[in-house]
Amino acid sequence: MGAQLGLDFLDTAIYCSEDAKRIAKRRLPNIIYGFVEGGTGREVGMNRNISAFDNIKLQPRVLKSVDPRTMRTTFLNQSFDVPFGIAPMGMCNIVHPKADQIMAKSAVKYKMPLGLSTAASSLLEDVYEWAPENAWFQLYVLPPIEHAMALVERAKNCGYKTLVLTVDTPQVSRRIRDLRSGFSVDFKIGPRQFIDFATHPAWSLRMLRAGRPGPANFPTDGAQFDRNASRALANWAFLEKLRGLWPHNLIVKGVTSFSDAQRIQKLGVDAIYVSNHGGRQLDSVPASIDILPYIRRAVGPEYPLIMDSGVRSGEDILKALVLGANFVMLGRPIMFALGAGGAHGLDSLIEALKYDLSTGMAQIGLKAIADACPKQLAETDIFLPSVSQERPDFKGYL
Ligand SMILES: Cc1cc2nc3c(=O)[nH]c(=O)nc-3n(C[C@H](O)[C@H](O)[C@H](O)COP(=O)(O)O)c2cc1C
Known part of the structure; x- marks a missing residue:
């Protein structure tokens, strides 16, 4: 309504991830918005992640008893209230000075996991204190390797029970939006950035106050964060070594090939995280949701799988579970919700996702999230009624 009258600053409610994105675009400086939103190359891969979800259809079922419904799920021996969580993202505090704390609070409130990036803007010890049951530490293996090993040691000593090794970033790819806006980790401020910050005074004042x-x-001093340094030290030998060193849950993030998945599974890794980094690394990558069924088939029905990239709604979460994921994570929508409305923004987004996931379950006749399976894909997509009136054996589909 506000937008129609040219009063879009009155548009502050978040009912879906698109609302969060629209409001964040208005409230964040372009340089920050572009860093969060940007994909690599022409952003074809990033957009394909989303359109691939749109192309998947679910089958409504009728006359079924669907009350009460539960979204509770167990993943790696831990119980969560919802089957989705917050993907690890570096520098979250650039969208809101207390972003890490807010995410930790929401993770506890909604009993969901929170990925804490190696490049996070809060100490891993602090985040563990804020959300001990929810925080998963994500590792990038940046040189010097001793620093990466020290991070693993710190995570172990402070109590983390889940380590996520990201392997899809041997080298950070160019993101054209960042090059054009002049984004850098140390915030070099030239005339362009100055104008950008000055025209977003609420964000700028908050950042000035928080530092x-x-x-x-x-x-x-010593191991400074060099965003462009090679991260290719995360190789097969490193993974084997890490498996030996890390006594708790180990997840490998950024897997998009079924043969890689099988090799990782054989090394005794506890779960695979299917992700193309939200299209931020390789523009020509297949959509994460399209890869998922292949990886499910490769690792078998019982092996724990997480997925992200392109998840934008409760129904997207449901589609990923139907196609073989045990757990689903979201990246950009979380950052946008924080940038749009801080704690309230994030909780509004989570509530919307929960609501739509629950009603989506009701529509397709599901009472328990654990029962999501390919049988719930639209019949139009998987068999022709003229060929058979019987529902086919879906085991053959995946
Ligand atoms: C701003 C931003 C920072 C990110 N930083 C990291 C990171 O530090 N470590 C990591 O494993 N993935 C990182 N990612 C990738 C996310 O974990 C996730 O895979 C991706 O955002 C999912 O796609 P989506 O944004 O379409 O949901 C980042 C993504 C964004 C948008």
């Missing part, structure tokens, strides 16, 4: 966010888990 410039930076990668908090890197000492400013």
Whole structure:
């Protein structure tokens, strides 16, 4: 309504991830919005992640008893109230000075996991204190390798029970939006950035008060965070070594090939995280949701799988579970919700996702999220009624 009258600053309610994105675009400086939103290359891969979800249809079922419904799920021996969580993202405090704390609070409130990035703007010890049952530590293996090993040691000592090794970033790809806007981790401020910040005074004042966010888990002397340094130290030998060193849950993030998935599974990794990094690394990558069924088939029905990239709604979460994921994570929508409305923004988004997931379950005749399976894909997509009136054996489909 406000937007129609040219009063779009009155548009503050978040009913879906698109609302969060629209409001964040208005409230955040372009340089920050572009850093969050940007994909690599022409952003074809990033957009394909979303359109691939749109192309998947679910089958409504009628006359079924669907009350009460439960979204509760168990993943890696931990119980969660919802089958989705917050993907690890670096520098979250650039969208809101208390972003890490807010995410930790919401993760506890909604009993969901929170990925804490190596490049987070809060100390891993602090985040563990805020959300001990929810925080998963995500590791990038940046040089020097001793620093990466020290991070693993710190995570172990402070009590983390889940470590996520990201392997899809041997080298950070160019993101054209960042090049054009002049985004850099240390916030070099030239005339373009100055105007950008000055025209977003609420964000700028908040940042001035809180201080410039930076990668908090890197000492400013010695192992400085170099975003463009090669991360290719995360290789097969490293993974084997890490498996030996890390006694708790180990997840490998960024897997998009079924043969890689099988090799990782054989190394005794506890779960695979199917992700193309939200299209931020390889523009020509297949959509994460399209890859998922192949990986499910490769690792078998029982092996724990997480997925992200392109998830924008409760129904998208349901589609991912139907296609073989045990757990689903969201990246950009979380950042946008924080940038749009801080704690209230994030909780509004989570409520919307929960609501739509629950009603989606009711529509397709599901009472328990654990029962999601390919049988719930639209009949138009999986068999021709003229060929058979019987529902086919879906085991053959995946
Ligand atoms: C701003 C931003 C920062 C990110 N930083 C990290 C990171 O530090 N570590 C990591 O494993 N993935 C990182 N990712 C990737 C996310 O974990 C996730 O895979 C991706 O955002 C999912 O796609 P979506 O944004 O379409 O939901 C980042 C993504 C964004 C948008």
